[in-house]
Amino acid sequence: MxxxxxxxxxxxxxxxxxxxxxxxxxxxxxxxxxxxxxxxxxxxxxxxxxxxxxxxxxxxxxxxxxxxxxxxxxxxxxxxxxxxxxxxxxxxxxxxxxxxxxxxxxxxxxxxxxxxxxxxxxxxxxxxxxxxxxxxxxxxxxxxxxxxxYNELYTLRNIKYDTKDPNIKGYIDFFKNTSLLRAGEAYDEELFNKERERISSELKDRGYYYFNKNYITFTVDSSLNSHQADVSLYINRINENIDPSLAGVRPIANHQSFYLNTIYIRTDYNPRDPYGTVRSDTIVYKGFHIISSDSVRYLKDDVLLNNIFISKGDRYLQRDLDYTYNRLQDLNIFKFINISFTEVPRDSVQTAYLLDVSIQLTPMEKQDFTTEAEATNTGGNFGIAGSFGYRNKNVFSGAEVFELKFKGALEVLPNFGDSLRDNKVLFFNTYELGPDASLSFKKFLLPGFISKNTSRYFNPRSVLNAGFNFQERPDYKRSILNASFGYNWQLSRSQRWLVYPVNVNSVYVEPTPAFTARLDSLRDPRLSYSYESHLIPSSRATWIFNNQAVRVNKNFVQFRANLEWSGQILRALAPSLNLKKDDLGNFQVFGIPFSQFIKPDVDMSYHMRIDLNNTLVYRFAAGVGFPFGNSSVLPFEKSFFAGGPNSLRAWNARTLGPGSYQKTVNIEQSGDIKLEANVEYRSFLFNVLEGAKLEGALFADAGNIWTRNEDIGRPGSEFKVENLMSELGLGAGAGLRFNFSFFILRFDGAVKLRDPSLQINKRWVYPNQKFVIGDITVSLAIGYPF
Missing domain, CATH: 3.10.20.310 (membrane protein fhac)
Incomplete structure (x- = not known):
């Protein structure tokens, strides 16, 4: 970095x-x-x-x-x-x-x-x-x-559809019955164009490979003296109604529906060797001619064909061609994908119109390595961090992606519990390290009878994750082991599901005696629980909606709804499994109590285009957690936080709230409830470097976190409707973004305008205090905040 x-x-x-x-x-x-x-x-x-x-x-x-x-x-x-x-x-x-x-x-x-x-x-x-x-x-x-x-609006009176093409004439009634044009509705040429595109798409999905919308013409008669118009839609034959000087040279012909003949798939096509001078072998598998110069297949034949939605003998369908191209692209192992068609010459024996298909696939590099380094500043505490990553995008020749990353960090943190532990690395007293690994498969890993009945149109993936992280700080040591297994699939162009039925986090904490004594003196059960060993056996389901159009500068909405639940199955099976209880009456697994909760949350944003250079973005996020049964509070990792570069930017990460609580110790603050709203104005300024743009932004952030019940260790943290407005934090600021298309480097500076931790009559920061440069909270981050 x-x-x-x-x-x-x-x-x-x-x-x-x-x-x-x-x-x-x-x-x-x-x-x-x-x-x-x-x-x-x-x-x-x-x-x-x-x-x-x-x-x-x-x-x-x-x-x-x-x-x-x-x-x-x-x-x-x-x-x-x-x-x-x-x-x-x-x-x-x-x-x-x-x-x-x-x-x-x-x-x-x-x-x-x-x-x-x-x-x-x-x-x-x-x-x-x-x-x-x-x-x-x-x-x-x-x-x-x-x-x-404006004056008078013309409306449609009579709408007529016609063609002299005998092959298409049978579709005329269908086109008319499903028409976008309706008698009595306003005359609108934009709707005419959509109707042309609709009919063209319908015919392409019926085998008419050469058909396009230019064959469709409209005739409008608006001379009825009644502010009405008669419309005639006509589907021309090939060379019909062309330049009269060409009429004798180019004879009129009917449109023909084509079928697919031989399908050739070249899995290692080299654009620098288009004629294939390198020796290659061809095999015929399930009716497909698969060509490769490698003795070992780059991609398994079954996996390859599972992402191809056309077959020999099928009628040409544009829809299936689009599916094929998109799915091959989603494999993320091919640099270039080209699909072309060649018309097969007809003879006296062959009556059908046929197309040979050539699919040329150019593989990309199978493996890559990444290294990252960064400097951190958490609440004024300096640190450094780095990582080394390895990725194999086709590990078992089935488009499986294996990723392995080793992460480490060093930081200087203050002592919270007056611990005498002083295990320094250089002059840093805090360090953490650990590996993360993931393996994803381009299919549903389910029992056979279920997997066979799931549609490949969903573009499914099965993902297995595992990781370990060890942290040593002046006050405690913490080991975190996590593992998860789940699925994600595309429900439609704008909707996606992520379901993780298995998600296990095991947290083992070794606090120092001084730190434990300090926690006990605060009499805060939630804070104490944050530094106790615990197990989180959860499941999670997420629905994502995004109607942003590619390469189209229009307004769009992003929405994410998430539901996570933990411990219900273990709690139900606890008596049968003879699980033991701790001193508080909570069931344990291997001597560690497990968490039980339900946690729904949503995050939505609306991106409003002002013009080509300016955008206004509104965002709202909310969530609530309900611990019950085996838990009295949410696990620290599953709690809500406020403040930071992607939240309220006038506060450092995890320092706002909960509620109006005035913190007396420098620790991260968590809550059961979160409400957050943001508005950001983004404007293109100018190009800085080749391929890089400088953008400016003005923003305002509002929100806070709360506890659901009274917390004796943090007075003022409980959520009460009557206190909601007075306990919302408010910040505003400006930022610069270097947009390199493949990533965005963001600098934001913000100040607190309303601080709920201050006395209720002094929560408006200005003019109650004089502005100084130190009031600005500066953050450096990658990507837009939302």
């Missing part, structure tokens, strides 16, 4: 210099506007009715004002003006490159915009619309007002 971070250092001095120059510069952008010209500062769209979204008109405006950072400051224009003054230098050229030239009023662009507005209105059925504009000139500024008068 340190080697990667060094790449970011180059633009930092430039960014600081730019900031200083912009702060000290009091020049108005108007001073740089040439005489006789006007800087376009605003476009207004004024309509007589609210029918079409204003954003659709805004997207069509040909000339837009210079971008404003946070909607108030013309950052990019000022950057350009700074670089455009005085003698030319490399630095000034760079300023102009990342800046934006002034948008000077151009009447031609205004005229083009009016035409675009009319075109949109006509496409939406407002054929008699009126679009006009006026321009307000104020010194060197210009404001353009666009006026839209």
């Amino acid at each position: 340190f080697q990667k971070f060094q790449r970011f250092s180059a633009p930092i001095p430039q960014i600081l210099l730019i900031s200083i120059m912009l702060i000290v510069s009091a020049c108005s952008p108007m001073k740089h506007v040439p005489e006789g010209s006007h800087l376009l500062v605003k476009n207004n769209i004024i309509t007589d009715k609210d029918i079409i979204e204003t954003s659709k008109f805004e997207d069509l405006i040909k000339q837009k004002p210079n971008r404003q950072l946070l909607g108030i400051y013309k950052f990019h224009l000022n950057m350009y003006n700074l670089g455009n003054r005085g003698k030319e230098t490399r630095f000034k050229n760079w300023l102009k490159k990342i800046g934006e030239e002034p948008t000077l009023l151009d009447s031609v662009q205004t005229w083009r915009t009016r035409n675009q507005f009319r075109l949109l209105l006509n496409q939406k059925g407002f054929f008699n619309c009126v679009v006009s504009d006026t321009t307000e000139l104020r010194k060197k500024k210009a404001i353009v007002n666009y006026y839209i008068q």
